[in-house]
Amino acid sequence: MRFVSYLDKGKVMVAPEGLVSIEKAKSPPVSFHLLPPFQPEPYNESFKPNPDLQQHLFGKLLLFDEIPFSLEDIHTHFLNGCVTYEKGIIENNGRYSCRRCGNCEKHLFASFACFRCKEEQCVYCRKCIMMGRISQCTPLVRWIGPSYSGGQKKSLLNWNGELSSAQREASRQLADRIGKRGEFLIWAVCGAGKTEVLFEAVEKSLCMGQRVCIATPRTDVVLELLPRLKAVFPQTKVIGLYGGSEERKEFGQLVISTTHQLLRYEQAFDFVVVDEVDAFPFSFDKSLQFAVQKAKKEEATLAYLTATPSTQMKKRMQKGELAFIKIPRRYHGFPLPVPKMKWCGNWQRKLNHKKLPEPIESWVKQQLEKRRQGFLFVPTIPILQTITEHLQTFDPQIEGVHAEDPERKEKVERFRKGVIPIIVTTTILERGVTVPFTDIAVLGAEDDVFTESALVQISGRAGRSKDDPNGEVIFYHYGKTNAMIQAIRHIESMNKEGFL
Amino acid sequence: MKHCLYCDQLYIDEVSWRFFLGLNEETTLCSICRGSLQEIHGEICHCCGRPLSLFPEKYRQDQLCYDCVRWEKEKNWQGLLTKNRSLYIYNDHLKEMIARIKYRGDAKLIEAFQLPLKKLFKKHFKDYTVVPIPLSEKRHYERGFNQAELLARLLDVPVMNALVRTIHEEKQSKKSRAERIAIKHPIFRMVEQQSVHSKNILLIDDVYTTGSTLRQAALALKKAGATTICSITLAR
Ligand SMILES: [Zn+2]
Ligand SMILES: [Zn+2]
Ligand SMILES: [Zn+2]
Numbered sequence A: 001m002r003f004v005s006y007l008d009k010g011k012v013m014v015a016p017e018g019l020v021s022i023e024k025a026k027s028p029p030v031s032f033h034l035l036p037p038f039q040p041e042p043y044n045e046s047f048k049p050n051p052d053l054q055q056h057l058f059g060k061l062l063l064f065d066e067i068p069f070s071l072e073d074i075h076t077h078f079l080n081g082c083v084t085y086e087k088g089i090i091e092n093n094g095r096y097s098c099r100r101c102g103n104c105e106k107h108l109f110a111s112f113a114c115f116r117c118k119e120e121q122c123v124y125c126r127k128c129i130m131m132g133r134i135s136q137c138t139p140l141v142r143w144i145g146p147s148y149s150g151g152q153k154k155s156l157l158n159w160n161g162e163l164s165s166a167q168r169e170a171s172r173q174l175a176d177r178i179g180k181r182g183e184f185l186i187w188a189v190c191g192a193g194k195t196e197v198l199f200e201a202v203e204k205s206l207c208m209g210q211r212v213c214i215a216t217p218r219t220d221v222v223l224e225l226l227p228r229l230k231a232v233f234p235q236t237k238v239i240g241l242y243g244g245s246e247e248r249k250e251f252g253q254l255v256i257s258t259t260h261q262l263l264r265y266e267q268a269f270d271f272v273v274v275d276e277v278d279a280f281p282f283s284f285d286k287s288l289q290f291a292v293q294k295a296k297k298e299e300a301t302l303a304y305l306t307a308t309p310s311t312q313m314k315k316r317m318q319k320g321e322l323a324f325i326k327i328p329r330r331y332h333g334f335p336l337p338v339p340k341m342k343w344c345g346n347w348q349r350k351l352n353h354k355k356l357p358e359p360i361e362s363w364v365k366q367q368l369e370k371r372r373q374g375f376l377f378v379p380t381i382p383i384l385q386t387i388t389e390h391l392q393t394f395d396p397q398i399e400g401v402h403a404e405d406p407e408r409k410e411k412v413e414r415f416r417k418g419v420i421p422i423i424v425t426t427t428i429l430e431r432g433v434t435v436p437f438t439d440i441a442v443l444g445a446e447d448d449v450f451t452e453s454a455l456v457q458i459s460g461r462a463g464r465s466k467d468d469p470n471g472e473v474i475f476y477h478y479g480k481t482n483a484m485i486q487a488i489r490h491i492e493s494m495n496k497e498g499f500l
Numbered sequence B: 001m002k003h004c005l006y007c008d009q010l011y012i013d014e015v016s017w018r019f020f021l022g023l024n025e026e027t028t029l030c031s032i033c034r035g036s037l038q039e040i041h042g043e044i045c046h047c048c049g050r051p052l053s054l055f056p057e058k059y060r061q062d063q064l065c066y067d068c069v070r071w072e073k074e075k076n077w078q079g080l081l082t083k084n085r086s087l088y089i090y091n092d093h094l095k096e097m098i099a100r101i102k103y104r105g106d107a108k109l110i111e112a113f114q115l116p117l118k119k120l121f122k123k124h125f126k127d128y129t130v131v132p133i134p135l136s137e138k139r140h141y142e143r144g145f146n147q148a149e150l151l152a153r154l155l156d157v158p159v160m161n162a163l164v165r166t167i168h169e170e171k172q173s174k175k176s177r178a179e180r181i182a183i184k185h186p187i188f189r190m191v192e193q194q195s196v197h198s199k200n201i202l203l204i205d206d207v208y209t210t211g212s213t214l215r216q217a218a219l220a221l222k223k224a225g226a227t228t229i230c231s232i233t234l235a236r
């Protein structure tokens, strides 16, 4: 959109086109990014901000289109020093970056002839386009007036489950850090019962009037955590943010959010938990890192929950720069199954010749005979499709599923019910999938997508029940990789520590 | 290696592969995204360009689909739109792509359709004057661009903005078929300075749904003296 600039008592002022008379404007209206530099107005003590707008905007960076108030309303708050306008697309020596999602990859910026600002080339960010377009002429609106606290101090924890000794120690250490700036890492193996470990710290933070966020790359983790946390903190305003969520416009004291939705926040949270335990295949990617850094307050407590810390994090842990605690033992006290490696030959060539690699064929047949369900992980979607077609000749109920699969939910449900005997997949499925008597095979374990952390997380899917701690994990490969060996060591050492 | 314009995955745009497909220019979509688009080919309705294979015999008459037969029976609309040709079936994948362009505002994505669109244009409508279906002022401002105009510009020929939309889109889509067929309220009027007299006009729009938008536009053009009016849409 277009703005005008004008001088008011010697100070450069700006306003959306149409809100200031033409005579007053210093120059014709221009795209927002072409305005001369201006300063936000000082806060006017005698002004009464609209509490609804304050609640909607506080701690966020939003487009005008995302704010359900009139342009006049918003601009009145600008004139009284409660909001300011900032560039969404920042240009630096001909290179662009996006203020909302942190994108600075050249190929993810494009331009169009814009009807709003009348520029032939209005540059916009394609990376975060699904959240509504940020272009050079659309400013981001930020609240700079009095802060909004939600007005709540009391927050009772309604939970009387029991923690294991390892969980208890992690829980206590985390709670000790509330109110203090810094980072803390909880190294929790899959199935360690990590959510309960957060309760004490979250309660303490909420009781101090703080705002808390649990961030995760995955929508299904939000959907799983939301009802649990609502039940555990019945007096707290808990909201869940994911694509299509209805609670987006509400103010949450405790916010559970996907990476994407978190991008709308800035300097909002006192305590942030990054849950990336089930992040595969994304792991702690750059955009989540960016979103978290932006959404937390400077003085915030930041906690990472992970099953597989990155090399960088491990280095920082070794140097003593990053405090951490391990929760190695699984909730049922059984060790994780240690993966076995099996040679599979040039399986890719076999597939190209429309043949199934024998080791996979015999694994599938065995599973069907033993009536044990199985996950078969493969590196890519085309391979998934080929393999699934082959396997359906053994049993038509066998299915393939990938992250983008529109029928994903239904297939997972059918797998959980035991209708699908073997599921071929490229991704870790929903966390609710804890089917007893499940084994795992990885085809092409040497592929680059199967990093150490991916393989550890994949192995964590087997034997996830008290009744069947002996799930089997096999890496079928065409050449051992470091990642495979490290993953096996990783699991062995976790098991050892769990039994000390 | 290059990034797919839709899914952003890296893919290999092999020259030999392009040659094999009969394309001598670069692709913009990866093979999966390209493969999810269903090109319209084979037997089609001579008027609206939809594939006839999808219809049982009883729903067509000679080379016309049932819809077109009904349009041609209406005195007011007879012969207004000579022929429409569309690139793809309006399947879920294309719906998602068009939604990302229109509702999320990803103008760049439209370039994925440039090559096939140019081909279709050269094959059927080479000497036509290109006129995009306009948006209402309000919708145009909301979106920041008019997707039909972006499509028209992909053809690399002069584009004539000859029409103005006088009725807001929402009001139009809420109407029943009977209401749409009644001519009472024209949706479009001519831009005064533009002359279409004795010209063959090619309308451009993103989707052919009921055909009434294109016919309404054709009506305004016909009254202004246009000779033949045809159309191209991305989806049918
Ligand atoms: Zn962005
Ligand atoms: Zn613009
Ligand atoms: Zn693609």
Ligand SMILES: [Zn+2]
Pocket (backbone or CB within 6 Å): B045, B046, B047, B048, B049, B050, B064, B065, B066, B067, B068, B069
């Ligand atoms: Zn037809």
